[in-house]
Amino acid sequence: MRGVFVDANESLAVIFERLHKPGDPEVRINRDPDIKPEDYPKLLDGAEIAIVDHTALPTEIAKQCKGLKHVVFLGTGARSYMNPEELAELGITVYLIKGYGDTAVAECAVALMWEAARGLAKMDRGIRAGNWLRDDGMQLTGKTLGLIGFGGIAAEVARIALGSGMRVIAWNRSPKKFPKVEFVEYEELLTESDVISIHLLLNDETRGMVSRACFEAMKSGAILVNTARGAIVDEEAMIDALKSGQLRHAGLDVFNTEPLPADHPLTKLPNVTLSAHSAFRTPEASENLIRAAWEHCRRIAK
Structure with a gap:
């Protein structure tokens, strides 16, 4: 049995x-x-296993890959790159890797939250341009953090935020318990949170879930952090909320279009911090990821 890691960067x-x-x-x-x-x-050349980091695999292309039976996707968000159900109809199984970067993504989400609260990137850009910017920041101790979705990443965010003196509330589709975290209805989370951080998988149920109505329901001056998937958020509504001040700031690691075009409206807004879908990128997370990918390949071969 043969496999191909189709799109490996050098570190992986x-x-x-x-x-x-x-x-x-x-x-x-x-x-x-x-x-x-x-x-x-051409790359697979009849191989049965494709290891995929970030390259889309449309169903019509998969039909042309003779011999392909297994796709090991390096992460959990395969639906952003392929349709697992359609591939299954072709006899191709898609394997996901969960939990490999929970701490890495959580630390990035918290970093974006703190940056959004204090405006450090904006001050840095201003000073480099010769401007001495000194805006008032938001003190997060005592503020309420709302987590939309509560898996391994959100649990790590909660751990860090609780340690910094924040109140943490969360909404999840299925019942969950976590020490010192209060689980609430979705509508209550929107209205109570000073900071909202998204931690959901993208699927038909969650696509566009953070809608225009959700932004209208949020506290005026709230912060939004998204390290999950861009399509979970109504992008146009978010941009309107940022322009109006309904959102104080957004810290975004994911977008509807990646890489984000240089002329995209989000790049023109001063109250947005942009990160290049890199929340999971640490040596520790990469080690966990590739170790799990090899385990998938070994099980498939057996």
């Missing part, structure tokens, strides 16, 4: 090679991370 490729064990299935590494979907058939 090095880890993948290091974690290879004798007896592992043969996996060829393509060290060009900037492939296009139409490159899949």
Whole structure:
């Protein structure tokens, strides 16, 4: 059985090679991370396993990949890149990797929250341009953080936020319990939170879930943080809320279009902090990720 890591950046490729064990299935590494979907058939060349980091796999392209039976997606958000149900109808199973970067993503979410509260990036840009900007920030101790969705990442965010003296409330589709976190209805979370952080998978139920009506229901001057998926948020409504001041600031690591175009409206707003979908990118998380990918490959080969 053969596999291909179709879009490895150099750091992931090095880890993948290091974690290879004798007896592992043969996996060829393509060290060009900037492939296009139409490159899949040639790259795979009949291989049964595709390891995918970030390249979309449309169903019509998958039909052209003779021999492909397994896709190991490096993360949890495969639906942003492919349709697992349609691939299943072709006899292709999609495997996800959960939990590998919970702490890394949580720390990024908290960093975006603190930056949004204090405006450090804006001051940095101003000083570099010769302007001495000194705006009042928001003190987060004693403020309410609302978590939309409560999995492993949100639990880590809660741990950090509780340690910094914030009140933490959360909404989740299924009942959950966590020490010192109060679980509330979605509408109550919107109206009570000074900061809202999104921690949901993208699917048909969550697409556009943070809607225009949600922004209208939020506290005036609230902060929004999104390290989940851009499509969970109504982007146009968010931009309107940022322009009107209904949102004080947004800290965004994910977007509807990635990479974010240089002329995108979000790049023109002073009260937005932009991060290049990198919340999960730490050496520790990458190690966990590739280790789990190899385990998937080993189980498939058996």
